[in-house]
Amino acid sequence: MTNSKKAIILFTDNPSADAERKSTNKVQTSILAERFKGYVNQLETDCRNSDIQLIISSPDIGFREKTTSQFHLQQEGSFAKRMYSAISFAFERGFNKIVIVGNDTFSLQFSEIYKSLEITVEGKVNIGPSSDGGFYLMSICKNDFDKIQFSQFIKLAFNTSSICYELLNLLASINIICSTLNIKTDVDDFNTFIRLYRNSIALRIYTLIIIQRLLQISNAYNASINNFTKTNSFQLRTRKAPPTII
Numbered sequence: 001m002t003n004s005k006k007a008i009i010l011f012t013d014n015p016s017a018d019a020e021r022k023s024t025n026k027v028q029t030s031i032l033a034e035r036f037k038g039y040v041n042q043l044e045t046d047c048r049n050s051d052i053q054l055i056i057s058s059p060d061i062g063f064r065e066k067t068t069s070q071f072h073l074q075q076e077g078s079f080a081k082r083m084y085s086a087i088s089f090a091f092e093r094g095f096n097k098i099v100i101v102g103n104d105t106f107s108l109q110f111s112e113i114y115k116s117l118e119i120t121v122e123g124k125v126n127i128g129p130s131s132d133g134g135f136y137l138m139s140i141c142k143n144d145f146d147k148i149q150f151s152q153f154i155k156l157a158f159n160t161s162s163i164c165y166e167l168l169n170l171l172a173s174i175n176i177i178c179s180t181l182n183i184k185t186d187v188d189d190f191n192t193f194i195r196l197y198r199n200s201i202a203l204r205i206y207t208l209i210i211i212q213r214l215l216q217i218s219n220a221y222n223a224s225i226n227n228f229t230k231t232n233s234f235q236l237r238t239r240k241a242p243p244t245i246i
Contacts, residue, residue, distance in 0.1 A: 005094070005095055005096045005097065006051070006052050006053070006095060006096075006097055006098070006117050007052065007053045007054070007055050007070075007090050007093075007095040007098045007099075008043070008047060008052055008053070008054050008055070008098070008099050008100075008101065008113060008117075009055045009057055009072075009086050009087065009090055009098055009099070009100040009101070010040065010043060010054060010055070010056045010057065010058075010101060010102075010103060011057045011058075011082075011083060011086055011100055011101070011102055012036075012040065012056065012057070012058050012102060012103040013058060013059065013060065013103075014058065014059070014060035014062070014063075015033050015036035015037045015040065015103070016029070016033045017060075018032075018033075018036055018103070018104070019031075019032035019033035019035075019036055020033075022187070022188060022189045022190060022193075023189075023190050024190065027214070028190040031190075031193075032187070032190060032193060035106065035187075035193070036103050036104070039103050039106060040056075040103055042110075043110065044067065044068070044069055046110040047069070048068075050110075050114065052114065052117065053069075053070060053095070054069040054070070055069060055070045055071070055072055055086075055089070055090055056069050056070070056071050056072070057071075057072040057073075057074055057082075057086035057089070058071075058072075058073070058074060059073070059074040059075075059082075061073060070093070072085075072086050072089045072090075074086065078154060078158075079158040079159055080153055080154040080155075080156055080158050081154055083100070083153075083158070084150060084153050084154065086100065087100060087140075087145060088145075091142045091145060091146075095142070096141060096142050097117060097120050097139065097140065097141045097142065098117075098139065098140065099113055099116050099117050099120070099126075099137060099138065099139035099140075100137070100138050100139075101113060101128075101136060101137050102136060102186070104186045104187045104188070105128075105130070105136040105137075105184050105185070105186050105187070106187060106196075106197070107184050107185070107196070108128070108136060108137065108184060112137075112181070113137065116128070116137060116139040116181065117139050119179075120139040120140065120141060121141065122141045122143050122144060123141075123144065123175075123176060123177060124176070124177045124178075124179060125138065125139065125140045125141075125144060125171055125176050125177070125178050125179070126138070126139040126140075126178075126179050126180075126181060127164065127167065127168065127178055127179070127180050127181065128180070128181040128182070128184060129164045129180055129181070129183050129184075130164065130183065130184060130185065130186050131183055131184065131185045131186075132161060132185075132186060132188065133160070133161030133162055133163060133164055133165070134158075134159075134160075134161070134163050134164055134186065135163065135164045135167065136184050136186060137181065138167070144176050147174045147176070148170065148171075148174065152170055153170075156170065168180075
């Protein structure tokens with residue numbers, strides 16, 4: 001059991017794999033991957049400077065070696081089963097209330113996550129609805145989560161436009177009051193990312209970083225080609241036969 005009673009669960013995939021699914025080319029993948037990694041790193045820093053423990057829940061075992069936070073390995077199964085397991089993991093370790101978030105709502109600030117935990121009390125759940133019908137945040141107490149049957153939770157239509165509505169109905173059916181936060185937009189593809197952050201300084205910085213890396217790769221490739229040409233040069237020799245008199 002931990003001394004802290006509050007935890008943030010970052011429910012995430014491998015940032016590179018997540019970026020690849022949401023992109024159509026390598027440049028887009030690189031930009032999104034850098035942004036996803038940056039979000040995770042910033043959340044870790046914010047948690048270290050607070051009284052809240054961070055738990056990273058991911059199917060990527062590599063996170064365990066990279067992070068100093070607690071780690072939950074997602075096993076194979078549906079999205080709902082993996083999320084239920086992540087929340088159960090936190091409560092089994094002594095936390096009495098948690099907030100679960102993803103890694104693709106870049107406009108979600110740590111102060112908002114922290115506040116959602118502070119105002120969460122038994123009998124009241126906070127939900128952050130997404131513009132696509134999903135939700136980007138849920139904060140809940142252990143005793144309220146215990147009221148939700150596993151069979152009910154895994155029937156929820158995750159990754160559809162009705163999931164937030166279904167979750168609110170489920171909580172209402174077991175007499176839990178729901179408070180909704182401001183609607184936010186998840187980054188589900190690169191076009192959404194550009195639309196939301198095209199005027200952002202951060203986007204320009206990330207783009208410059210990627211361009212710089214691509215130039216470094218290109219320069220290294222050209223240098224290797226030049227070295228190969230120098231070390232493997234050859235001469236084309238021709239022989240002219242003497243004329244034949246018929």
